[in-house]
Amino acid sequence: MPPNLFLLLGAFLLLVTIPPGKAFKFLQHLEGSHKGKTVEGLGELKRYLEKFGYLNYGAQHDSKTKFSNHIHVNDEEFDELLESAVGAYQSNYHLNITGILDSETIQHMMLPRCGVPDVVNVTNSLSSTQIKQTKLFNMVAMYSFFPGRPRWPLSKTxxxxxxxxxxxxxxxxxxxxxxxxxxxxxxxxxxxxxxxxxxxxxxxxxxxxxxxxxxxxxxxxxxxxxxxxxxxxxxxxxxxxxxxxxxxxxxxxxxxxxxxxxxxxxxxxxxxxxxxxxxxxxxxxxxxxxxxxxxxxxxxxxxxxxxxxxxxxxxxxxxxx
CATH class of the missing domain: 3.40.390.10 (Collagenase (Catalytic Domain))
Known part of the structure; x- marks a missing residue:
């Protein structure tokens, strides 16, 4: 093998084998997880999606359903609300909307990122059927504001x-x-x-x-x-x-x-x-x-x-x- 080609190949292998950061490392073991599965690490995924605004069990219940919704808050089960949250994440980042933790979704979730949530006040999540049919936020403008649209006073520039x-x-x-x-x-x-x-x-x-x-x-x-x-x-x-x-x-x-x-x-x-x-x-x-x-x-x-x-x-x- 020519020396230059060897060096290029070595550099490529170094890049693709860099281990993920510790904070999001748990995600790499969840590839292929989907609704109905029980997998160690899904509890951490729920906290990840809650932190960035895609999942809120507390906001998804009324007096008739609060127990069924809260039962999976801290467990390792891939329930319907988690499927919905994964679908919403995929839609927000222009990924294939499946509600399944495929390779592309996992790789994107593991990227270093800003800590400000993407979505706030989850009131509506995708149903299993809608995950396959819906593209969220179908608009030309892709920017967003904080809830309530806070801003500096116009007099304070x-x-x-x-x-x-x-x-x-x-x-x-x-x-x-x-x-x-x-x-x-x-x-x-x-x-x-x-x-x-x-x-x-x-x-x-x-x-x-x-x-x-x-x-x-x-x-x-x-x-x-x-x-x-x-x-x-x-x-x-x-x-x-x-x-x-x-x-x-x-x-x-x-x-x-x-x-x-x-x-x-x-x-x-x-x-x-x-x-x-x-x-x-x-x-x-x-x-x-x-x-x-x-x-x-x-x-x-x-x-x-x-x-x-x-x-x-x-x-x-x-x-x-």
């Missing part, structure tokens, strides 16, 4: 940001440069001006690295799972998971600081996740990926949310690529 971490991961100067570029992307297409707060002051938006339970009600899960999360306006919190491998010039096993910063700032401004794979606000980001430019869907979303603003929004077409 000047937002400051500051840094406060409980774990040291990257140097402050590097983080400042990364976030400055990320804020500029949104400033160019929104009514906002973003300025770093004076030293020692707490900004409207507070950015930092934290690990595990960091007293915001949303503990991180360690490497290979949720890489960051933010909160809806006007809380202004944006947290990186310090247990991930971060870089501003990532290799294939690292997560890009700036790509995640642009995404999380979108949440801080009030955008939810997008179903558009090309959008900054798409929930998952594979390691090694650099994705720093706003898509048309991102820009349309922020414009729709702040359509009542009187400030002119410039550079719409230049920044849409």
């Amino acid at each position: 000047y937002l400051t940001y500051s840094f406060q971490s409980s774990a040291q991961v990257v140097g402050l100067q590097e983080l400042r440069l990364v976030c400055s570029r990320a804020f500029r992307k949104w400033q160019n297409v929104s009514p906002f001006t973003f300025v770093e707060a004076p030293q020692g002051a707490v900004g409207d938006i507070v950015i930092g690295f934290h690990r595990g339970n960091h007293n915001d009600g949303a503990p991180f899960d360690g490497p290979g799972g949720v890489f960051a999360h933010s909160f809806a306006p006007t809380k202004g919190w944006f947290h990186y998971d310090a247990d991930e491998d971060w870089s501003s010039n990532p290799n294939m096993s690292q997560i890009d600081l700036e790509s995640v910063a642009v995404h999380e700032i979108g949440h801080v401004l009030g955008l939810g996740h997008s179903r558009d794979r090309n959008a900054i606000m798409y929930a998952s980001l594979p390691t090694g990926t650099i994705k720093r430019n706003l898509s048309t869907d991102d820009i349309q979303g922020i414009r729709a949310l702040y359509s009542g603003s009187t400030r002119k929004i410039s550079y719409y077409f230049q920044c849409s690529a």
Whole structure:
């Protein structure tokens, strides 16, 4: 075998054999699971789907059915509500809607992702029949908002940001440069001006690295799972998971600081996740990926949310690529 070909083959094998992150590793043993099966790990899958907004046993009952719905909350049985939640997940990510944990679905679920839920307030889930017949959210615009559509007051378009971490991961100067570029992307297409707060002051938006339970009600899960999360306006919190491998010039096993910063700032401004794979606000980001430019869907979303603003929004077409 020619030396160059050997090196290329070795690099390929290294990439395809990288083990999944610890946080979502349980998913790889669930491939092929479907309604009626009892498999160890399905309880963790239920918690995964509940965390990201697809499953809520408590919201699915009335006085006549609450016992039948709650009986499977913590067990390892693949019940009808779990099938429905898997189907909803598949629909949201443009996967084949089967309600079965096929290989494609498992691989997507294992991708590193943002901790903000995709779907909120589950009131309607797909029935077994609908799973095979329905495509959810059949619309051109794929952006979304938080429940109740919270946003910053239209009178408050000047937002400051500051840094406060409980774990040291990257140097402050590097983080400042990364976030400055990320804020500029949104400033160019929104009514906002973003300025770093004076030293020692707490900004409207507070950015930092934290690990595990960091007293915001949303503990991180360690490497290979949720890489960051933010909160809806006007809380202004944006947290990186310090247990991930971060870089501003990532290799294939690292997560890009700036790509995640642009995404999380979108949440801080009030955008939810997008179903558009090309959008900054798409929930998952594979390691090694650099994705720093706003898509048309991102820009349309922020414009729709702040359509009542009187400030002119410039550079719409230049920044849409």
